[in-house]
Amino acid sequence: MTVAQRNARIGRIGLYTLLVWICLFFSIPLLVVIATSLKSSDEVRTFSIFTLPSAPGIDAWIKAWSSACTGLNCGGVRVGFWNSVRILIPSVIISVMAGAVTGYALSHWRIRGANVIMLLLLFCAFIPYQVILYPLVKTFSTIGIYSSLPCIVAVHIVFGLPVMSLLFRNFYAGLPEELVKAARIDGAGFWRIFAFVMLPMSVNILIVATILQTTGIWNDYLLGLIFAGRDNMPMTVQLNAIATTSTGVIEYNVNTAAALLTALPPLLIYFVSGRYFVRGITAGAVKG
Amino acid sequence: MTISGSRLPAAEGVSTAPRIGRAYRVRSLAAKLALVPTLLVMLSCYYGSVTWTVYISMTRSFLLPVYKFAGTAQYERLFATPRWQVAYGNMFVFGALDIIGTLGLGILLAILLDRAVRFEGVFRTIMLYPLSISFIVTGLTWQWVLSPTIGFQHLVRDLGWTDFVFDWITQPDRAIYTLVFAGIWHQSGLIMAIMLAGLRGVDREIWRAARIEGIPTWRTYVSIILPMLRPLIVTCVVLIAIAVVKSYDLVVAMTNGGPGFSSDLPGKFVVDFEFERANIGQASAAATVMLGSVLAIVSPYLYFELARKNR
Amino acid sequence: MSAVSVSGLSKSFGHLRVLKDIDLPIEAGDFTVLLGPSGCGKSTLLNAIAGLEDTDGGVIEIDGADVTHREPSKRGIAMVFQSYALYPTMSVRKNLSFGLRVRSVPRQEVVRRVDWAARLLQIDELLDRKPSQLSGGQRQRVAIGRALVQHAKVFLFDEPLSNLDAKLRTEMRVELKRLHKELGATIIYVTHDQIEAMTLATRIAVMRAGRIEQYAAPDDLYEAPATLFVASFVGSPAMNFMRGRLLAGNAPVVQVGSAHLPLNGYRFRTSPAPGQEVVVGIRPEHVELARDAPQERIMDAETLFMEPMGADTLGWFQFGEHRLSARLVPQVARGVSGRVGLAVLSDHISLFDPSSEARL
Numbered sequence: 001m002t003v004a005q006r007n008a009r010i011g012r013i014g015l016y017t018l019l020v021w022i023c024l025f026f027s028i029p030l031l032v033v034i035a036t037s038l039k040s041s042d043e044v045r046t047f048s049i050f051t052l053p054s055a056p057g058i059d060a061w062i063k064a065w066s067s068a069c070t071g072l073n074c075g076g077v078r079v080g081f082w083n084s085v086r087i088l089i090p091s092v093i094i095s096v097m098a099g100a101v102t103g104y105a106l107s108h109w110r111i112r113g114a115n116v117i118m119l120l121l122l123f124c125a126f127i128p129y130q131v132i133l134y135p136l137v138k139t140f141s142t143i144g145i146y147s148s149l150p151c152i153v154a155v156h157i158v159f160g161l162p163v164m165s166l167l168f169r170n171f172y173a174g175l176p177e178e179l180v181k182a183a184r185i186d187g188a189g190f191w192r193i194f195a196f197v198m199l200p201m202s203v204n205i206l207i208v209a210t211i212l213q214t215t216g217i218w219n220d221y222l223l224g225l226i227f228a229g230r231d232n233m234p235m236t237v238q239l240n241a242i243a244t245t246s247t248g249v250i251e252y253n254v255n256t257a258a259a260l261l262t263a264l265p266p267l268l269i270y271f272v273s274g275r276y277f278v279r280g281i282t283a284g285a286v287k288g
Numbered sequence: 289m290t291i292s293g294s295r296l297p298a299a300e301g302v303s304t305a306p307r308i309g310r311a312y313r314v315r316s317l318a319a320k321l322a323l324v325p326t327l328l329v330m331l332s333c334y335y336g337s338v339t340w341t342v343y344i345s346m347t348r349s350f351l352l353p354v355y356k357f358a359g360t361a362q363y364e365r366l367f368a369t370p371r372w373q374v375a376y377g378n379m380f381v382f383g384a385l386d387i388i389g390t391l392g393l394g395i396l397l398a399i400l401l402d403r404a405v406r407f408e409g410v411f412r413t414i415m416l417y418p419l420s421i422s423f424i425v426t427g428l429t430w431q432w433v434l435s436p437t438i439g440f441q442h443l444v445r446d447l448g449w450t451d452f453v454f455d456w457i458t459q460p461d462r463a464i465y466t467l468v469f470a471g472i473w474h475q476s477g478l479i480m481a482i483m484l485a486g487l488r489g490v491d492r493e494i495w496r497a498a499r500i501e502g503i504p505t506w507r508t509y510v511s512i513i514l515p516m517l518r519p520l521i522v523t524c525v526v527l528i529a530i531a532v533v534k535s536y537d538l539v540v541a542m543t544n545g546g547p548g549f550s551s552d553l554p555g556k557f558v559v560d561f562e563f564e565r566a567n568i569g570q571a572s573a574a575a576t577v578m579l580g581s582v583l584a585i586v587s588p589y590l591y592f593e594l595a596r597k598n599r
Numbered sequence: 600m601s602a603v604s605v606s607g608l609s610k611s612f613g614h615l616r617v618l619k620d621i622d623l624p625i626e627a628g629d630f631t632v633l634l635g636p637s638g639c640g641k642s643t644l645l646n647a648i649a650g651l652e653d654t655d656g657g658v659i660e661i662d663g664a665d666v667t668h669r670e671p672s673k674r675g676i677a678m679v680f681q682s683y684a685l686y687p688t689m690s691v692r693k694n695l696s697f698g699l700r701v702r703s704v705p706r707q708e709v710v711r712r713v714d715w716a717a718r719l720l721q722i723d724e725l726l727d728r729k730p731s732q733l734s735g736g737q738r739q740r741v742a743i744g745r746a747l748v749q750h751a752k753v754f755l756f757d758e759p760l761s762n763l764d765a766k767l768r769t770e771m772r773v774e775l776k777r778l779h780k781e782l783g784a785t786i787i788y789v790t791h792d793q794i795e796a797m798t799l800a801t802r803i804a805v806m807r808a809g810r811i812e813q814y815a816a817p818d819d820l821y822e823a824p825a826t827l828f829v830a831s832f833v834g835s836p837a838m839n840f841m842r843g844r845l846l847a848g849n850a851p852v853v854q855v856g857s858a859h860l861p862l863n864g865y866r867f868r869t870s871p872a873p874g875q876e877v878v879v880g881i882r883p884e885h886v887e888l889a890r891d892a893p894q895e896r897i898m899d900a901e902t903l904f905m906e907p908m909g910a911d912t913l914g915w916f917q918f919g920e921h922r923l924s925a926r927l928v929p930q931v932a933r934g935v936s937g938r939v940g941l942a943v944l945s946d947h948i949s950l951f952d953p954s955s956e957a958r959l
Contacts, residue, residue: 015400022400047438049442098325098326117323122590128575129536130554130559130574131575131578132334132338134571135336135337161326222536236537240428269420271417491682494686496680497745499651501749502671512688
């Protein structure tokens with residue numbers, strides 16, 4: 001082996017070593033949480049989270065799921081789980097569809113001021129929730145639906161609209177114009193072209209959008225806390241309540257189990273869909 | 289006598305030209321109608337709300353909105369409030385460290401993966417999974433990891449260094465820095481993915497030219513490749529900065545603003561004052577300052593982006 | 600000024616053998632062109648000489664030193680790329696000086712070299728501009744300048760003119776020839792354009808499917824092509840090919856169709872066998888309308904059509920199973936039609952073996 005080749009080999013080893021160390025930085029917090037959640041209640045009294053469980057068991061998981069206490073009730077995160085599901089499904093479906101139609105309208109139809117609209121949407125995507133919280137609260141309570149399931153669904157749709165619209169708009173703008181023109185000559189109208197030409201070609205972007213919205217809505221805390229109402233609190237809110245209720249001994253095994261249960265759905269989606277997830281996050285991030 | 293659509297309105301279906309013209313206008317109308325809900329939402333929920341909030345911030349509101357104009361009185365009170373001073377200052381401290389750390393790690397990882405040939409899929413999967421985890425879980429996890437009683441300090445002491453101290457999360461003047469760990473952990477993967485795509489888009493002949501000139505690899509990245517990706521890096525900075533301004537979930541889960549208010553951030557300040565403290569005036573003023581910060585970051589960015597694309 | 604010597608060079612990409620046992624002895628000061636169709640391996644060969652690609656066998660020597668396993672920057676070479684590969688965020692001046700500064704060349708020397716190259720290539724007024732503000736031809740000159748300041752022993756060019764329009768290309772060709780004369784540098788140049796090769800090169804290596812078919816001066820390639828491929832690739836309009844047979848006798852003659860063409864003075868490389876099947880090659884400018892030739896040498900052909908090309912007209916004729924082209928003076932061409940007799944300038948015939956395609 002020549003000097004150059006040996007140096008290259010050392011460089012390679014150093015490179016992969018560094019990568020492995022950094023991967024440890026990313027994985028250890030999760031591994032530690034998993035390990036803690038498998039510990040028994042005795043082990044958790046005075047311990048370090050960096051130790052492995054001596055007798056791993058899922059008791060903590062069962063307790064976290066069904067009987068952990070949030071200070072208001074002791075029903076575990078199961079309550080939150082189903083609440084999150086009930087919030088998630090209508091929110092995702094409607095916001096994705098609304099975004100798709102909006103993006104479609106802005107890309108293939110000559111709308112005067114389309115560029116202005118897109119710029120306005122882009123600004124909306126950057127506005128922090130906190131700035132428009134109070135007006136929304138006031139408006140919903142005036143209408144009378146504040147603190148309810150329809151309220152939180154509506155809120156998620158409102159907050160998802162700019163990003164979804166821009167996401168779909170950019171995608172549809174990349175599709176050839178001839179498709180729409182040919183369909184128009186054939187006599188199809190706005191909605192028919194959407195249903196029969198655009199949607200069939202949108203499978204990829206629909207998956208990406210759905211993943212983006214699902215992850216965002218499932219992981220949301222602030223909006224759920226404020227708009228969902230006591231009976232519809234999402235899992236993240238339940239989790240925080242459980243983990244910060246400090247009556248007596250802190251049951252870290254239960255808290256970590258609850259955290260894992262909350263993190264599991266988006267994590268599973270991530271592991272299953274890999275490429276789509278990445279595309280969604282980067283597309284949602286690099287808007288336009 | 290020739291038959292033409294315009295002369296026989298009853299038979300306008302006969303000639304194609306007017307029919308297409310009319311149908312075009314109809315279809316275009318459908319598109320405009322389809323946009324109306326979105327436009328309504330945008331104008332009322334976003335721009336309307338923003339205007340409302342800004343207006344309240346200039347009134348003498350306290351518990352309930354009182355629409356008596358008060359100029360900048362709310363802002364003066366706001367910036368005289370110690371808790372806000374801490375929160376606002378924290379935003380810059382946290383922001384600067386988070387941006388430098390996340391950007392630095394993200395770019396480093398992108399470069400490493402650009403060089404590495406094997407196992408890229410595995411590495412990417414490990415680096416990106418934190419993005420799928422909510423800020424609540426992220427915050428709780430790092431709270432546990434950095435806790436002196438059960439976390440890192442405990443571990444090191446167990447290993448033998450019994451005098452080791454790492455209790456930043458319980459120290460008022462250090463607590464804000466702990467948020468940086470969580471922030472970097474959560475978002476570096478995203479920056480890595482964006483920058484890696486950018487690195488891969490660079491013309492490979494530039495690499496060959498640099499190699500022939502004898503320019504070492506690290507120097508090529510620093511002096512040639514990364515400067516070429518400046519617009520992308522700016523985009524990344526903007527993204528991280530916006531996330532910092534919006535932060536709420538992370539603070540709540542990790543330190544809940546504590547100890548005391550030492551790790552408070554504007555995002556949490558606004559929500560606390562709006563609901564717990566029920567001081568609409570102060571909350572609106574704080575929210576408007578948040579909005580101003582975002583605009584200060586985004587406007588020049590968008591302006592330069594548009595200028596660049598139009599060139 | 601350095602000599603480059605390539606011996607026994609081979610390279611494979613997986614199962615695909617891209618370079619097969621290449622031998623290329625290049626003399627110092629030569630302008631060698633690697634010419635061939637896409638996929639023939641010319642760019643791979645250039646990259647191998649540069650050190651950008653590893654090889655699976657063979658030796659590369661520059662100036663007598665074995666550089667086969669050396670990094671590109673240690674071989675004393677400089678390279679100009681098809682897409683110029685200028686550093687986009689640096690000014691022209693910085694583009695030219697960056698490599699030198701990285702190698703710790705003293706400040707004054709750097710300035711001296713940059714100014715010299717800029718003046719030589721007439722880009723001294725562009726030194727403070729960025730590549731995006733330059734035209735294609737200007738960028739090309741900066742790329743050449745970057746190679747010049749390296750004070751390399753050998754200059755490598757990878758299809759540098761393909762991205763330029765036709766007019767610019769002819770201008771740059773003149774520039775390159777002038778540079779070669781002034782600097783006396785050893786140049787290895789890759790192109791698929793045979794006119795470019797013929798005008799620029801001192802010697803051309805015609806490549807096909809990973810092998811060098813012939814390595815010779817342009818005139819030799821033109822007059823005495825070593826293989827059927829070289830004969831058909833070099834020269835425009837292309838050479839005519841006909842099937843024929845060698846006839847036994849005192850004076851060697853080749854029979855094509857009904858015509859007997861004399862081969863006086865033909866230098867055979869291998870002893871010819873009577874009755875041997877051959878391919879006869881003759882360029883259009885060496886085919887003419889028969890006047891006072893003996894009857895047996897005349898090829899009886901049918902006129903097909905005329906192709907006016909400006910200074911001459913290319914006439915197309917059908918002779919038996921063969922289609923022949925002949926360069927004619929336009930005035931004469933106008934009167935040509937129907938059956939004509941064609942004759943061949945026998946000094947310029949090339950003979951090839953039909954199976955091996957090698958020159959006889």
